Amino acid sequence: MSGPHEPQQPDAEPETPLGGEDAAVPGTDAAPDGQESSEPDEAEAEAAESHHGRHAGAHAPDDETSAPESNTPQPAPDRASATGGLRGWSGLLTLLRPRLNTSQLIVAVLCAALGFALIVQVHQNQSDNLSSLRQSDLVRLLDDVTQRTQTLEREQTDLAATRDQLRSSSGSRQAAIDLATQRAQTQGILSGRLPATGPGIRLTIKQSTQTVGAATMFNVLEELRNAGAEAIQVGGVRLVASSWFEVHGDTLVADGQPLESPYVWLAIGNPDTLAPALGIPGGALAAVRNTGATAEVSTPRKVEVTATREPGTPQYATPTPLATGGGS
Secondary structure, eight states: OOOTTOOOOOOOOOOOOTTOTTOOOTTOSSOGGGOOOHHHHHHHHHHHHHHHHHHHHHHSOOTTTOOOOOSSOOOOHHHHHHHHHHHHHHHHHHHHSOOOOHHHHHHHHHHHHHHHHHHHHHHHHHHTSGGGSOHHHHHHHHHHHHHHHHHHHHHHHHHHHHHHHHHSSTTHHHHHHHHHHHHHHHHHHHHTSSOEEESEEEEEEEOOSSOOOHHHHHHHHHHHHHTTOSEEEETTEEEOTTOOEEEETTEEEETTEEEOSSEEEEEESOHHHHHHHHTSTTSHHHHHHHTTOEEEEEOOSOEEEOOOOOOOOOSSOOOOHHHHHTOO
């Protein structure tokens, strides 16, 4: 028995039965000693979790649909493919672009220089042709060609008449003799075996300190032949189809015979054709004057070619049966 003034101690809390606070006493719905049942606690916990879940669901995005987007912008698919295509073409063009090295540059410069030289040479050659002639020179050359054509036509007519005489029974013997004589004279003049006389030109070339070259003198000979000269003589040498020129030291030689300046050319032919042919710009006389020599052309009324030579026997050429038989 306690004293009267002994304070009262509060009732001790009932001990929690084994199994925890949530353990229920079998067979009873309420907790002992006024404790609330564990079932309302579990319901409240579930309600709190449900409320927290609803609250979190309202603010959290769905895992599949509301994933946070990356801060790095992604390029559009079309632009990326276009950029890749452009990069591919640019790479191909870079591979195909020619690369110029030092050797290629040198070759290009040399080709350009060669092309320029060819253009200059062609232009110079064209200036030496008929395009550089005056209208009067062209008209004169055209007249010369017309006269040569007429001369050939007359010769063709004469030959046709001679053929008809030889084929006829009367006077065939005399016609044959006359034809043989005419041919002998013609061949004698052309071959240099006979002297000749007729109209023509006289060309006098006087050299300076420099000797006129053999090629220059041969150009004069070819120019006279092309203009229709029938008999040509320089100095005391008769020039024929086999004539040649050369220079021995300071001496000009024609067919093995030395020539002395001034060199006098005599040519029988149409003077209106021979003189202009020699005076063509860039022609034979221009080449003679380029050596420092002087050249003068005159047209006397009568030119006499007195030098002759015996034709040599051909070493390689032989007549064919067609030429000796007179057939056609």
